[in-house]
């Protein structure tokens with residue numbers, strides 16, 4: 001390609017050709033693509049605050065059309081005139097109008113790229129299938145049942161939150177009604193966690209291969225309080241600190257992270273794992289974190305410094321077979337349950353009470369009878385009495401103190417998510433077949449079975 005162009009230039013020579021008028025003094029600048037170059041910058045740095053569920057200054061930066069439409073002070077840009085465009089002004093502002101709000105400013109190369117795109121006419125090359133048409137007025141339409149990847153009872157049990165496509169569905173706790181649809185940007189919700197005071201709901205997820213996101217919703221008015229976008233793929237297991245000020249989660253870049261729950265400011269990134277981190281929980285006093293990873297390890301980390309403290313489980317080959325996929329902390333004790341590929345839920349104490357002997361598994365309190373496949377989700381009831389596990393094609397409930405299996409609920413496909421009602425009497429679970437089942441732990445009977453999303457073709461409910 002390059003050599004052909006050179007040849008062409010030689011043939012044409014340096015003679016000015018007024019008729020054509022096409023001999024620029026500087027080499028032509030490559031055409032900037034909105035879809036491939038500009039949009040990813042906005043997605044990473046701006047749409048957390050400028051999306052349908054959260055309209056900073058009324059301007060939406062989720063599509064070419066909404067950017068052009070602009071906000072409070074008019075259109076977002078003037079094609080061909082970067083210096084007259086609000087978008088560029090906002091990126092260069094020297095005062096509190098600087099965007100991203102709260103700073104820091106974007107790197108000069110990113111601003112330069114957006115400027116050049118506007119100079120070149122600010123054209124839209126978004127492929128039709130990538131145009132985002134979903135918002136609260138145009139909710140996702142389901143022709144089939146999506147996988148149920150996340151589920152959680154609210155702190156009072158009145159609500160059951162279920163992850164859907166581009167949204168979280170808030171159902172009545174008994175499954176009798178769909179109450180609200182929290183429509184956001186992430187295509188997939190990986191985990192859901194209600195805040196300790198019950199007023200907020202955090203979600204981790206993302207759009208596979210493109211972007212990861214942490215969302216925080218206010219339950220009273222169903223408003224999106226926080227949307228933090230990361231350049232890494234889907235984010236995993238999210239949990240709250242006891243004081244409700246921080247969120248911890250796992251990432252597919254092998255790191256675990258902590259952010260402030262109110263503004264998303266990064267507090268910690270730790271890198272002791274050698275494979276995807278699937279979840280992290282805080283110790284009772286929030287001073288430590290316990291994380292699980294596909295590298296099979298359960299690691300203890302200091303929250304403030306990020307210092308690695310200990311391997312909670314034995315790291316001797318054979319002690320744990322296969323990666324770990326799920327973790328939850330006991331509500332009142334420094335103990336965690338973990339589960340993974342080997343299908344055996346295990347209860348561990350977080351802090352070692354005796355010096356390590358190579359290969360020991362001293363912190364192990366109790367293994368539980370296995371489930372019939374890889375464990376995907378695990379939860380201890382708020383009263384600390386019941387353990388719920390999702391794995392294989394089952395959701396199971398155990399007595400935490402004795403390890404006794406109390407109930408086993410079969411599903412048609414793999415089960416990905418489980419939650420226990422705060423009173424410890426009912427579990428709800430879902431997975432590959434798209435159904436949510438609510439079951440009574442004492443009798444093992446399914447009391448309600450429903451499709452959590454509104455289907456275009458009839459609604460199945462039993």
Ligand code: HEC
Pocket residue numbers: 042045046047048049050056057058059061070071072073074076086087090091096097099100101102106
């Ligand atoms: C932390 C939230 C937040 C982030 C991140 C953010 N904005 Fe804003 N933005 C706001 C708020 C809120 C306003 C309304 C004015 C204000 O409060 O300063 C606003 C206003 C604007 C406006 C003015 C709209 C108008 O018509 O007056 C533009 C343009 C803008 N933002 C662009 C951006 C761009 C571009 C980015 C990313 C580089 C970005 N913002 C990131 C919160 C944010």
